[in-house]
Amino acid sequence: MTAHASPELVDLFTTYTSSADSIGARLTAVTSRRRADDPLIVATARDFALYPGGGRPPTVEGFRLSTRGFKELAGISHLGPALATLVELAETYGDDTWRASAARLLGQVERSRAANSAELWRDVIAVEAYEGREQAIADMVDYGCAMTARYLRAALADRDYLSARTLREDYLDGGGGAPPPVPLNALMIATFFLAGMDVAHRVLRWFAEQRVDWSRAMVVVAGQQGRPTAGVTWNTSSVAALLLGASRYELALDRLYMAPHAPTxxxxxDGDLSAVAALEEPLRRIWSHTRATVVLGELMFTGYPRYTPDGTHAPDVSDPAVTEIGEMPVIHGPDDWRALVTRLRMVLEDPRQLLSGCVTDYAVSQLVAADNHPAKVVVPGLDGVTYPTDL
Structure with a gap:
């Protein structure tokens, strides 16, 4: 059967939308021109760009993969999931390749442990936000590597030892078997927090220097953030958390658009911003096109309930009776381990979450409260914790 379209009705469709000269396109163009002097902030997976408006050139601040210490800490953060993956391969799938992978991981853990030192963190990695904590970080890394090596050696010597039970009891959180002196869950939280604190410290300072008028800011989080399913809503995006914190929570959520399909x-x-500058106009059009449709709601449907962004709602898991949640739980403080470890679980189970964004929003809020002084922030799982270094 041959499909047929009515040219007359299709033309009616394109009169309003889907054509360069449509009525909708006209509203987008007018909206964009009216806001040409407003600051536009664009976040990609790696950088922030600020387009001041009025034809002035953009400025860019990198905040993730190209920054100091991120990958080094991520390697430690991933030790828990790495061991869990070996357990899954062996127990669920009966895949004997786990043994070669375990041996490879053991060799790399030992190599990393040998390279680790307070001097490495202070003089080579040299992250400003970690100043004064270098010895504590080195001790934590040494402990994480030692405990991981201990577990791997036991598993390689006895296949029956490799199990979900021993992983939890002897490594992650204790509670039976041979519980670790410090649960490795604490180490994972500390490394995620440190990474988030460093990014937040630099981003908060950079935005403060830009003196953005947040009441007029047009904000777009563009492109893929982390895994393909992650970070596409306000409350699952660590980038959105950074932006809200940078504005000291003055940025209205309805001015922040998540645009996973926008160009980046x-x-x-070498300071070449030509590619960044070339995207200003199309990115302004994306924000303006979205805004132009949003404002029609009040015009057309005054008197009906309006949509109000509620991106900050967080469930409370302090009650042990709470066994299921749909959003990241609220953290009541650096010792709220039920909420903190629940977040570790959630970033694995919820495909919307960024794995590295486990506690970024909490790190941002603590830095904002401390007027962006990292030394005044309590790092959960690090500050006040003594990691044994004689294992």
Whole structure:
């Protein structure tokens, strides 16, 4: 059967939308021109770009993969999931390749442990936000590597030892068997928090220097953030958390648009911002087109309930009776381990979450409260914790 379209009705459709000269396109163009002097902030997976408006050139601040210490800490953060993956391969799938992978991980853990030192963190990695904590970080890394190596050696010596039970009891959180002196869950939270604190410290300072008028800011989080399913809503995006914190929570959520299909730019090389500048107009059009449709709601449906963004709602898991949640739980403080470890579970189970964004929003809020002084922030799982270094 041959499909047939009515040219007359299709033309009616394109009169309003889906054509460059449509009525909708006209509203987008007018909206965009009216806001040409407003600041536009665009976040990619790696960088923030600020387009001041009025034809002035953009500025860019990198905040993730190209920054100091991120990958080094991520390697430690991933030790728990790495061991859990070996358990899954062996127990669920009966895949004997777990043994070769375990041996490889053991060799790399031992190599990393040998390279780790307070001097490495202070003089080589040299993250400003970690100043004064370098010895504590080195001790934590040493402990994480030692405990991981201990577990791997036991598993390689006895296949029956490799199990979900021993992983939890002897490594992650204790509670039976040979509980670890410090649960490795604490180490995972500390490393995620440190990474988030460093990014937040630099981003908060950079935005403060830009003196953004947040009441007029047009904000777009563009492109893929982490895994393909992650970070596409306000309350699952660590980038959104950074932006809200940078504005000291003055940025209205209805000015922040998540645009996973928007064009992005690569991290500028040697100060060349030409590719960044070329995207200003199309990115302004994306924000303006979205805004133009949003404002029609009040015009057309005054008197009906309006949509109000509620991206900050967080469930409370302090009650042990709470066994299921749909959003990240609220953290009541650096010792709220039920909420903190629940977040570790949630970033694995919820495909919307960024794995590295486990506690970024909490780190941001603590830095904002401390006027962006990292030394005044309590790092859960690090500050006040003594990691044994004689294992």
């Amino acid at each position: 730019f690569d991290t500028p090389v």
